[in-house]
Amino acid sequence: METLANxxxxxxxxxxxxxxMLAVIGCFIGTIIGALPGLGPSNGVxxxxxxxxALGLDATSALVLMTSVYYxxxxxxxxxxxxxxxxxxxxxxxxxxxxxPMAKRGEAGNALVLSGVASFxxxxxxxxxxxxxxxxxxxxxxxxxxxxxxALYLLAxxxxxxxxxxxxxxxxxxxxxxxGIAMIGVDSSSxxxxxxxGNLHLYDGVDFLVAIVGLFAIxxxxxxxxxxxxxxxxxxxxxxxxxxxxxxxxxSWTMLRASVVGFIAxxxxxxxxxxxxxxxxxxxxxxxxxxxxFGTGVPKGVAAPEAGxxxxxxxxxxxxxxxxVPGSGTTAVLLxxxxxxxxxxxxxxxxxxxDVVWGLIASLLIANVVLLIMNVPMVKIFxxxxxxxxxxxxxxxxxxxxxxxxxxxxxxxxxxxxxxxGVLGYFLRKxxxxxxxxxxxxLLGGNMEDALRxxxxxxxxxxxxxxxSPIAVGLWLAAIVGFVAPMFLRNILKxxxxxxx
Amino acid sequence: MKHRFMxxxxxxxxxxxxxxxxxxxxxxxxxxxxxxxxxxxxDFTCRQIGKILFDIGAVDKPVQVTNMPGAGGGLxxxxxxxxxxxxxxxxxxxxxxxxxxxxxxxYAGRTADEVRFVGAIGADPGVIAVAADSEFQSLNDxxxxxxxxxxxxxxxxxxxxxxxDHLKPLxxxxxxxxxxxxxxxxxxxxxxxxxxxxxxxxxxxxxxGDMSEVVSFLANGDIRVIAVLTDERVPxxxxxxxxxxxxxxxxAVNWRGLYVPKGISDARFEEWAGKLQQxxxxxxxxxxxxxxxLAPFTRVGGDFQSxxxxxxDSIATMSAExxxxx
Numbered sequence: 001m002e003t004l005a006n007x008x009x010x011x012x013x014x015x016x017x018x019x020x021m022l023a024v025i026g027c028f029i030g031t032i033i034g035a036l037p038g039l040g041p042s043n044g045v046x047x048x049x050x051x052x053x054a055l056g057l058d059a060t061s062a063l064v065l066m067t068s069v070y071y072x073x074x075x076x077x078x079x080x081x082x083x084x085x086x087x088x089x090x091x092x093x094x095x096x097x098x099x100x101p102m103a104k105r106g107e108a109g110n111a112l113v114l115s116g117v118a119s120f121x122x123x124x125x126x127x128x129x130x131x132x133x134x135x136x137x138x139x140x141x142x143x144x145x146x147x148x149x150x151a152l153y154l155l156a157x158x159x160x161x162x163x164x165x166x167x168x169x170x171x172x173x174x175x176x177x178x179x180g181i182a183m184i185g186v187d188s189s190s191x192x193x194x195x196x197x198g199n200l201h202l203y204d205g206v207d208f209l210v211a212i213v214g215l216f217a218i219x220x221x222x223x224x225x226x227x228x229x230x231x232x233x234x235x236x237x238x239x240x241x242x243x244x245x246x247x248x249x250x251x252s253w254t255m256l257r258a259s260v261v262g263f264i265a266x267x268x269x270x271x272x273x274x275x276x277x278x279x280x281x282x283x284x285x286x287x288x289x290x291x292x293x294f295g296t297g298v299p300k301g302v303a304a305p306e307a308g309x310x311x312x313x314x315x316x317x318x319x320x321x322x323x324x325v326p327g328s329g330t331t332a333v334l335l336x337x338x339x340x341x342x343x344x345x346x347x348x349x350x351x352x353x354x355d356v357v358w359g360l361i362a363s364l365l366i367a368n369v370v371l372l373i374m375n376v377p378m379v380k381i382f383x384x385x386x387x388x389x390x391x392x393x394x395x396x397x398x399x400x401x402x403x404x405x406x407x408x409x410x411x412x413x414x415x416x417x418x419x420x421x422g423v424l425g426y427f428l429r430k431x432x433x434x435x436x437x438x439x440x441x442x443l444l445g446g447n448m449e450d451a452l453r454x455x456x457x458x459x460x461x462x463x464x465x466x467x468x469s470p471i472a473v474g475l476w477l478a479a480i481v482g483f484v485a486p487m488f489l490r491n492i493l494k495x496x497x498x499x500x501x
Numbered sequence: 502m503k504h505r506f507m508x509x510x511x512x513x514x515x516x517x518x519x520x521x522x523x524x525x526x527x528x529x530x531x532x533x534x535x536x537x538x539x540x541x542x543x544d545f546t547c548r549q550i551g552k553i554l555f556d557i558g559a560v561d562k563p564v565q566v567t568n569m570p571g572a573g574g575g576l577x578x579x580x581x582x583x584x585x586x587x588x589x590x591x592x593x594x595x596x597x598x599x600x601x602x603x604x605x606x607x608y609a610g611r612t613a614d615e616v617r618f619v620g621a622i623g624a625d626p627g628v629i630a631v632a633a634d635s636e637f638q639s640l641n642d643x644x645x646x647x648x649x650x651x652x653x654x655x656x657x658x659x660x661x662x663x664x665x666d667h668l669k670p671l672x673x674x675x676x677x678x679x680x681x682x683x684x685x686x687x688x689x690x691x692x693x694x695x696x697x698x699x700x701x702x703x704x705x706x707x708x709x710g711d712m713s714e715v716v717s718f719l720a721n722g723d724i725r726v727i728a729v730l731t732d733e734r735v736p737x738x739x740x741x742x743x744x745x746x747x748x749x750x751x752x753a754v755n756w757r758g759l760y761v762p763k764g765i766s767d768a769r770f771e772e773w774a775g776k777l778q779q780x781x782x783x784x785x786x787x788x789x790x791x792x793x794x795l796a797p798f799t800r801v802g803g804d805f806q807s808x809x810x811x812x813x814d815s816i817a818t819m820s821a822e823x824x825x826x827x
Contacts (some may be wrong), residue, residue: 186573188689191607191663191825200579200609203572254765269695324694324717335815336541344794346694346717402645409571452689458655458704 003131007416010358019064019245022057023363030072031378033354035080037397038213038404040089041073041313041330047407049337059341059356064363066072066337070330071123071367074273078115078306079382083108084397086216088207091273091309093439094281096216098294098301103232105297108383109241115306116375117248118255122307123368125259129322131361135350137267138322144268146454147466151475152268153448156275158483159282160437176321177428178441181206182449189453201413208442210414213401214421215428215435220363222426224394241380244299244376251303254284262308266315273312274443275410280308286482314364320355321345402474530562534593536577537677538570545793546594546757549620550777553785559776564592574599582615587764593775597665597755600809601620604816605663605825607721613643618809619766619773620801621758623790625711627669627730628741632701633723643707644677647685647693650776652688655686657696657705659714663825664687666696666709669730670751671819676749690773697724711755712738713794730754735796758805774802 045066077092082099095115104110121281129137144152160175184195185205196202231353258280265276284304285294285477294301309399316328324345326332350357354358385393405414428435459465531554533547544566551564569577577593585591595618603613629640637643647654658666671682688705690696693714700708701723705728708715708724712735718724729735730746730753744751761773780786781799790797800808 046539141698142702146701147703186607186661188661191661198609198680200572200575203575204570237579244579269691277707323698324697325692333538336539336544339545339793344717346711347723348717349675352720405544409576411571411576454690457686457688460652491565 005132006354006358007362009354009499010360010362013060013355013363014064019061019363021368022061022065023068023366024374026068027072027075027367027374029060030069030074031076031079031371031375033069034076034078034092035088036400036404037084037088037217038209038401039087039407040077040209041070042328042333043209043404043408044073045330045337048416049333052337060359060363062341063356063360064366065215066334067360067363068367068370070334071310071313071364073203074123074310075116075119075180075371076159077309078119079112082111082115082302083382083386084217084220084393086220086397086407087212090212090439091277091312092211092305092444093274093436094277094305094309095302097305097436098297099229101297102302103386107297109379110244110247110299110384111302112379112382113241113243113376114247114251115302116129116372116379118258118303118306119310119369119375120310120372121255122259122310123264123371124366125256125307126263126311127361127364127368129263129311130314130317130364134318134322137318138347140157141269141319141323141325141495143471144456145469146451147468147472148475149268149451150448150455150466151472151479152275153444153451155475155482156278156444156477157448158450158479159279159286160440167432168217170339170431171437174428174433174435174437176291176423178438178443179445180441181438182442182445183210185446186452196376199282199413201411201430205446206268206417206442206490207408207414208439209310210405211421212439213405214418215438217433218418218422218477219403219425221394221398222422224390231388240385243376245494247299247303251300254300254303255307255369256423257287258284258307259311262311263315265308266312266328267318269316269323271321273309273316274332274440276312276315277305277309278440280306280311298365317360319362321349321360322347335393342472350351373478384485407468502707516823530565530587531560531590531592532565532567534569534573534577534581534591536568536569536574536594539632541566542596542757543574543594543728544568546596546759547592548697549786549789550592550594550759550780552690553780553783553789554776556669556785557671557752557779557783559779560730572609573602575602575611578603578608578616581760581762582611582661584669586762588762589769592761595758595760595814597689598660599760600812601660601663601665601668601816604813605820613809613813615762616763617756617759617770618760618806619770620781620799620805621808622775622777622786622799622801623719623795624754624756624798625713625794625798626735627665627755628712628715628726628752629673629708629730629744630700630708630710630715630719630726631706632703633725635706637707638725640673640744640749643727644674644679644749648677648679650682650779651679651684654707655688655705656687656707656709657690657699658690658709659691659693659696659711660824662687663820665708665753665755665822666693667775668816668819669709669751670707671823672751672753673730673749673821675743676751683824694718700724711730711794712796716794717811731796735824754796754798756800757795759802771802774805777801 032038077088078095080086080088081092082103083101087093099111180342186203187194261280262276281304316331319325320331326335405418533551535544535547537543547566554560555563633639660666667687674785695708696708697718725742729741731745778801
């Protein structure tokens with residue numbers, strides 16, 4: 001009952017014609033920011049913070065606007081993943097794996113609607129989880145130390161081999177390239193720069209947005225140039241957009257399971273939305289088994305990562321609000337926003353500022369509903385992008401990519417790096433090495449290293465420390481099973497195309 | 502179709518350009534560079550000081566804020582030294598982190614004497630905290646435990662190894678006559694809140710950070726602050742003892758201030774110092790400090806420059822002992 005009363009308080013704060021208008025505007029801007037390669041939810045929100053200052057918005061209005069942009073970007077990221085095979089932001093990475101093949105088959109509309117529904121389910125689940133469990137879940141963060149985090153990242157890397165079904169060795173090489181790139185920058189445990197060549201631009205490491213846009217969008221452009229504008233993989237068959245009830249029904253359990261996995265990953269500070277969508281995808285893949293056809297354009301492969309990353313986005317708000325510890329890059333920016341509004345998230349926030357917390361939760365629910373309503377009709381507009389000839393579309397995407405990346409730090413060095421990643425992506429694709437593990441290596445590698453280094457500092461280099469808690473041991477077991485099981489299963493199940501490689 | 506797509510492109514371009522557009526500055530108006538993304542401490546310094554400068558009439562045009570993140574402030578520092586060394590209308594946000602990194606040569610060879618530090622007008626007091634159920638009741642308990650067995654206490658803090666949060670407990674230990682500072686365990690995590698989480702979770706035994714980072718955990722009863730690193734007890738937190746009164750005269754505050762390019766005239770430097778003093782004296786700044794957990798700490802002009810020089814020297818010495826200087 002108390003929860004309902006609180007929620008009523010929240011809606012009384014957040015539900016006015018003015019804030020509703022802000023929510024609609026925020027959702028729309030967010031969707032576009034998410035869909036544009038190079039502009040992700042975190043820099044989208046970061047760009048808008050000064051604007052919300054300039055508009056002189058009060059705390060509630062600013063929060064409504066920012067959360068709408070945040071959720072909107074999480075929705076929007078999938079659009080370019082599905083239509084162009086270019087992830088709009090990092091959590092949408094996994095959606096390319098099945099979303100784009102679906103679009104190529106002519107089911108772009110179905111994939112977009114299905115992923116929109118999956119996003120809604122994931123976000124709704126996470127918001128409800130946030131409402132009911134936030135104070136309890138906040139205690140979970142106290143159970144995760146360096147050893148536990150290391151085991152969690154290890155789990156992610158151990159299941160990575162199965163990501164590209166053709167050749168596990170190539171995925172492993174790709175992941176190693178990513179891990180290598182993640183090593184660039186100032187070493188957090190000694191403060192010394194590594195592999196920077198004395199270049200100040202590399203001190204903060206390689207921004208994964210630069211890597212994503214380079215490896216996907218710019219590499220695509222190189223392929224397009226090579227083929228003289230023919231034979232580009234962009235351009236798909238169109239069909240009438242209807243609501244694919246059959247797919248939604250078929251994937252309803254997948255969405256729920258993926259939401260749970262994503263939410264848990266989001267709640268852990270330091271895991272974040274990308275890990276959420278990755279673990280959601282990989283767990284659904286292993287449930288479906290080889291017959292599930294993940295990676296070939298199956299609806300479950302679209303629903304799982306989208307439900308997962310939106311649930312993780314909501315889950316990441318739990319540690320942010322209750323502890324002040326951001327669970328992802330975007331929540332770090334939202335945290336900064338709250339602090340500029342003179343609200344310091346932390347254990348006393350729910351008690352001292354119930355209007356802010358419940359206003360935020362209400363605005364999340366509003367944003368989620370607005371996005372679902374907005375996205376289904378908008379799909380018709382989005383799929384029409386595909387009828388634009390590639391010779392207009394690709395330079396346009398490139399232009400936006402460069403502008404987006406330049407806006408990150410305002411330095412041309414990032415643009416050079418972008419081109420470098422484009423070249424790398426081109427050669428990797430020529431060699432049939434998947435690029436998704438490279439990104440995951442960059443995204444998760446730095447965190448994994450930090451966790452290991454911290455664990456070693458605390459234990460004086462004693463490796464046994466890594467297995468010192470039941471949680472860590474459980475994650476290690478899961479990681480080992482995740483790594484070994486596919487090797488045995490492969491002999492039992494039918495061999496995929498491994499031999500032809 | 503094409504028409505719609507072009508619309509999308511234009512919208513995208515507008516969104517993207519509005520980001521870069523915000524960075525361009527009108528000629529003659531003062532510009533403040535925040536060497537980080539919007540939302541952080543440096544961004545706060547620029548926006549608040551810039552706003553108050555204009556509101557109290559110390560400058561006649563609104564101060565433009567430029568965000569220039571990169572290399573922990575090193576990118577902005579390098580740009581100021583190399584490209585804008587005589588720009589009289591430029592101020593740059595700085596804090597203890599700026600001087601710490603300069604002392605440790607973390608700005609790729611740039612040194613502290615290549616700019617002029619014009620003043621600090623507020624500070625976040627340094628604190629050392631333990632979990633509420635910790636056996637350590639005072640700073641003396643903690644120091645005694647480290648003296649007996651350096652490996653028995655691990656600190657967590659929001660800055661990297663060798664950063665300001667790391668140096669705070671080491672300064673205390675040096676006062677206690679402890680010299681083997683390299684043997685003290687420290688892990689750098691993502692911010693003070695994360696450091697508290699690790700400490701309350703029992704993975705580390707103590708947290709080192711700033712007052713503003715611990716306030717809400719303190720109110721919730723999760724932690725106990727065993728020392729604040731200021732001259733006197735902090736208003737509003739009178740029950741927290743200073744390190745000095747526990748026998749360790751250490752003052753370590755995370756000051757918020759500004760530096761200016763080296764090539765400007767002495768008159769202009771004094772002018773900026775005067776403007777900053779005006780901000781420090783304004784009720785608007787008093788309010789901004791109260792809202793953000795900052796304590797008054799005003800040092801401007803030559804006085805501040807010599808404070809910074811001393812700070813850089815002592816941090817450089819300690820960092821060399823720690824082995825974190827590049």
